[in-house]
Amino acid sequence: MSQSPEDSDRRAAAASAGFDRPLLLTPREDLLGYVGSLTGRAGLFLIAASSVLAVFLIFVFIAREAFLFFIQGETPAEIAEFLWNRVCEVFGSTAWYPEQDPAEYGMLALIAGSFYVTFGSVLVAVPLGLLTAVCLSDIFPFTLRQVAKPVVELLAAIPSVAYGFFAVMLVKPWLQETFGIPSGANVLNASLILAVMAVPTIVSVSEDALTAVGRPLREASYALGATRAETMVRVVIPAAHNGIIAAVILGMMRAVGETMVVWMAAGNAKQIPHPWWDLTESVRTMTATIAQEGMDTARDSMHFHSLFTIGLILLVFTFVLNTLSEFLLGRMKFRGAKP
Amino acid sequence: MRIKARWIVAGTLGAILVAGVLAGSLGAAEKESLLVQGSTTVGPIADAFADAFMRKHSNVSVTVKKTGSGDGAKALIDGRCDVADLSRFMKQEEYTRAVEKGFLPVAHVVAMDGVSVIVHPSNPVKALTTGQIRAMYRGKIANWKEVGGTDQEIVLYSRDTSSGTYETIHKLVMDKKKMAPGVEYVASNPDMHKHVSTTKAAIGYVGLGFVDEKVRALRVDGVMPSSRTIVSGKYPIARPLFMWTRGFPKPGSLIYAFVTFHLSEEGQEIIEAKGFIPVTNY
Numbered sequence: 001m002s003q004s005p006e007d008s009d010r011r012a013a014a015a016s017a018g019f020d021r022p023l024l025l026t027p028r029e030d031l032l033g034y035v036g037s038l039t040g041r042a043g044l045f046l047i048a049a050s051s052v053l054a055v056f057l058i059f060v061f062i063a064r065e066a067f068l069f070f071i072q073g074e075t076p077a078e079i080a081e082f083l084w085n086r087v088c089e090v091f092g093s094t095a096w097y098p099e100q101d102p103a104e105y106g107m108l109a110l111i112a113g114s115f116y117v118t119f120g121s122v123l124v125a126v127p128l129g130l131l132t133a134v135c136l137s138d139i140f141p142f143t144l145r146q147v148a149k150p151v152v153e154l155l156a157a158i159p160s161v162a163y164g165f166f167a168v169m170l171v172k173p174w175l176q177e178t179f180g181i182p183s184g185a186n187v188l189n190a191s192l193i194l195a196v197m198a199v200p201t202i203v204s205v206s207e208d209a210l211t212a213v214g215r216p217l218r219e220a221s222y223a224l225g226a227t228r229a230e231t232m233v234r235v236v237i238p239a240a241h242n243g244i245i246a247a248v249i250l251g252m253m254r255a256v257g258e259t260m261v262v263w264m265a266a267g268n269a270k271q272i273p274h275p276w277w278d279l280t281e282s283v284r285t286m287t288a289t290i291a292q293e294g295m296d297t298a299r300d301s302m303h304f305h306s307l308f309t310i311g312l313i314l315l316v317f318t319f320v321l322n323t324l325s326e327f328l329l330g331r332m333k334f335r336g337a338k339p
Numbered sequence: 340m341r342i343k344a345r346w347i348v349a350g351t352l353g354a355i356l357v358a359g360v361l362a363g364s365l366g367a368a369e370k371e372s373l374l375v376q377g378s379t380t381v382g383p384i385a386d387a388f389a390d391a392f393m394r395k396h397s398n399v400s401v402t403v404k405k406t407g408s409g410d411g412a413k414a415l416i417d418g419r420c421d422v423a424d425l426s427r428f429m430k431q432e433e434y435t436r437a438v439e440k441g442f443l444p445v446a447h448v449v450a451m452d453g454v455s456v457i458v459h460p461s462n463p464v465k466a467l468t469t470g471q472i473r474a475m476y477r478g479k480i481a482n483w484k485e486v487g488g489t490d491q492e493i494v495l496y497s498r499d500t501s502s503g504t505y506e507t508i509h510k511l512v513m514d515k516k517k518m519a520p521g522v523e524y525v526a527s528n529p530d531m532h533k534h535v536s537t538t539k540a541a542i543g544y545v546g547l548g549f550v551d552e553k554v555r556a557l558r559v560d561g562v563m564p565s566s567r568t569i570v571s572g573k574y575p576i577a578r579p580l581f582m583w584t585r586g587f588p589k590p591g592s593l594i595y596a597f598v599t600f601h602l603s604e605e606g607q608e609i610i611e612a613k614g615f616i617p618v619t620n621y
Contacts, residue, residue: 094520095520182492183540264526284524
């Protein structure tokens with residue numbers, strides 16, 4: 001379809017009025033426009049997908065290096081037997097001596113160390129964080145809240161190496177003197193510091209969850225004659241439980257992934273504490289092992305691959321926690337959006 | 340800014356950036372370069388030597404990589420580096436592989452590394468034997484009173500397995516046996532010093548240069564660690580630190596200057612500053 005005189009007239013009129021885009025497109029311009037928009041959309045999609053791709057590639061890279069730790073041998077029978085022995089050793093033995101001859105790769109002590117430190121910090125951080133969130137959302141007057149919230153968030157901005165330094169220089173001698181224990185670098189020390197690091201995350205997300213519950217529910221509870229305490233404990237917190245659990249899980253993720261603090265403050269002994277409840281014993285976490293041994297291990301040695309296996313275990317654990325918290329946060333938002 | 344002006348500014352900045360990169364790489368291509376690779380224990384000495392060299396000769400560029408003694412030896416054999424730092428002698432297989440590849444590796448002893456066993460200054464114990472230290476680190480002796488101290492549970496500190504200091508202890512004291520699981524690990528010499536000086540029941544080990552009045556060095560097998568006892572070999576926990584080259588370097592070449600730098604006064608001062616013991620006494 002060629003341009004008719006009326007079209008060019010219309011164009012001239014439009015141009016003189018200040019429009020420099022054609023009001024009527026030729027087929028060629030139409031096609032170019034269509035292709036251009038497709039290309040633009042594809043480009044934006046690639047940019048957005050690159051972050052997903054990055055996560056996927058990280059998984060692939062770590063899994064590939066860890067693969068060589070588990071799969072050795074020629075025949076399927078040999079491979080299966082080696083794999084079974086390896087898995088039993090990794091999850092059943094606490095002897096981590098990768099540079100010894102013969103090397104031992106028991107990761108149970110490391111996994112247990114991460115668990116001890118994480119759950120210890122959750123034990124301290126959850127009451128502290130939740131109560132702070134309750135204060136911030138319901139109890140403090142507005143001006144006090146405006147001051148307190150940024151101060152709590154400031155805790156999240158302190159670099160972890162500063163926390164680690166604080167743990168070794170101040171908390172360790174304090175623990176040694178107050179409790180009379182021989183060594184202050186233990187689960188207790190690391191848990192306390194990790195709790196302080198996890199509190200801002202827990203406070204932020206819990207406070208959002210508590211606020212998302214909304215005024216109607218609270219007012220209904222007061223209307224039925226409940227006191228402030230009863231409203232908080234029996235109505236608001238249960239209503240926000242999805243968000244609060246998500247907050248706790250996010251705090252746990254912060255604690256699990258923390259390297260510098262546990263490397264400096266947890267003592268790094270390759271053991272599971274002797275009476276299991278003795279938090280004054282020193283432990284080593286998975287993250288500290290990777291940090292400590294990762295830098296100087298020879299590439300492509302079995303030690304190298306075993307460190308990637310630890311990384312894989314950490315990654316899987318964090319991934320599961322993250323998915324769980326996303327699911328719960330989604331439910332929280334859905335619930336909060338209900339009228 | 341108007342669109343055209345914006346593009347002109349961006350274009351100019353981009354051109355300046357590219358020109359800078361090109362000029363930098365051109366400048367670098369004219370330098371004489373030396374690649375040193377290997378032990379993390381000898382690494383700091385090599386780093387300091389490299390700095391001193393590059394300050395004195397501006398057309399020289401020395402790169403030091405710290406990937407471990409084993410890696411350094413491999414790199415020297417494969418021809419990927421000029422000087423290999425090793426905190427141990429070459430193993431039989433490494434040496435024969437080098438000869439097969441057509442050269443004779445030559446060892447240059449640049450410093451002595453002495454490891455002091457340290458305790459808290461309040462600890463009454465003043466001397467131990469290597470056998471006792473080994474038993475402590477293996478968990479067989481658990482209380483200070485068994486070796487003549489007060490009734491306290493021993494808190495053991497060690498360096499991690501990638502450290503050269505750990506390797507020395509592992510070979511000369513532990514007899515290559517495993518340490519007990521309850522041993523606490525620290526990341527570096529200053530860290531070890533910090534932990535032992537603040538924990539009354541602690542025992543640990545550091546390089547000689549890190550011993551000061553906040554910790555007490557023990558006599559091992561009756562010998563107190565000092566530069567003289569380490570260089571003469573009387574102190575049991577001591578080892579030489581090597582730099583290896585392919586064949587003996589031609590006198591006057593850059594490699595020769597680098598591996599004989601430890602004989603100069605400046606080299607010795609650097610070695611002492613890093614906490615090691617120079618092999619010569621000016």
